[in-house]
Amino acid sequence: MNEFYAFSNSVLLGTTPILWAALGCLFAHRAGIYQLGLEGLMLIGAFASIGGAIAFGSAWTGILLAIAACVVVSALFWLVVVILKANAIIAGLGLVGIGLGGTSFLQRVIFHTSGAVSAKAVIPTPVAGTATGPASILGSLSLLVYLLPLAVGVVWFVARRSNFGLRVSASGQYPFAATAAGVNVRWIQLGALCITGAMCAIGGSALSVGSLHAFSYDMTAGIGYVAFTAVLFGREAPWGVVLASFIFGIATALGIFSQIHAIFGLPLEFIQMMPYVVTVLALWFAGWRWPQAGNAAAGAFLELRE
Template structure:
């Protein structure tokens, strides 16, 4: 049971962080399918810069800078240039997956995986049993994640910026008539999303693991997007959905260790994805609640006068 809880927390933390990024974008009326690309870009930058400087903090700061820059480019493409937000998001994901694989070979002359000595600090070390195992196996970023969720809830539900963000996502024309610039608010939301994706990628590469591997996100950005829908684009709901998907992943991992050889390994590996599909189906039952948020998305397809 301790190992299941430990694996759940380790698997859920990156998903929850990226899901928070998706919530900010969704609140602004943006269906952000570029989360996967930003997440893997953050993972690669953290390892590359952290290994070069010997400082995990500098690696994370560099990852935040890169992901925020990519987010600004994404905003420019879907805003001033008027590109389709879905296609642009998928393009951002393709750039992240392909660009990091190319950079790994071009810069470091490495194919497959790059290992690093930098790692996020852990609050407790050397525990062998009990709750200490659960604490010692995780980086400090895992335990900061609930605080980030709380801050996201306060910002989105109890701040002036959160009200403006909701207005832009739900009633952009009314927000404009009230003196709010929807384009600027969307840019701010995407920059926050980029920073959160960088943290999710950093946790995956130097928190959970100590390396960068090509395509190491393995669809986690899309699962985080599903968590946003499944959690009704609410920060607490998305966090709980991310925890659920982390638990599904933990069940799959522990099943590989404990299950008998008579059960095909492929069946065990597909458990998290089957649960994800089930969650998407449940999210579809709440489809009517997305109609208000689609007003902001619809405006992105029109010229911004």
């Protein structure tokens, strides 16, 4: 049973950053923008929250700083993609590079190191890591995990029940109709992208001040892309995204788990590949099961042929 508790613990741990980022990306996606730069935003968030936590001595201030930084970067992304009409996918890949290289550069300039930067101020963990029994499921998980149900509820309400959410969907699905109805599509897209940025910042913070208490180069290691996939696989619906994120979280936890217990006798690298393989399989399943869902990046043409 203890194994099960430990496993659930690592599922929650692995799902948290994915889910925060994916819930944010949901808005960009519904607004019709492929925000592929989640990875970069999460890195910026992770770095800014650690930096803020060190500078101000409070992890919450660090998260606020991270949100501010990511909102600014998201606004720049909006400027480049919506106003200057750059290709969203290429600009998104660029954002990942900016996040990777920029955080590494700032790490060198501010902290004079290329190793890990750790902070003493962290997000409180209501249940200690030493807890036993069912409580150990929540052991040493930060408050950002506890905030997730609330975040899911708010995202569901905003996306599905609010005026803003409806405008976001209209801007994405049929911008011309939205424009005709008096919606300023560009401003709505700016709002959606900024929400994405803010939630990616929290996702990145969940990794740094939330669990590892440190920042290191490329610490997200593809989580941003996995979160993007969770939105595709969850078919842009809040509950679908939650389910998809948990599937990827379970894949991550299985990797860690089989690593510790040497279950399959596979080399470590093959176990570490698991989340990516699961992602490809999930996308294949989505494409096979819901061919109309618009999974392909290269436009809607295969959809329209039907």
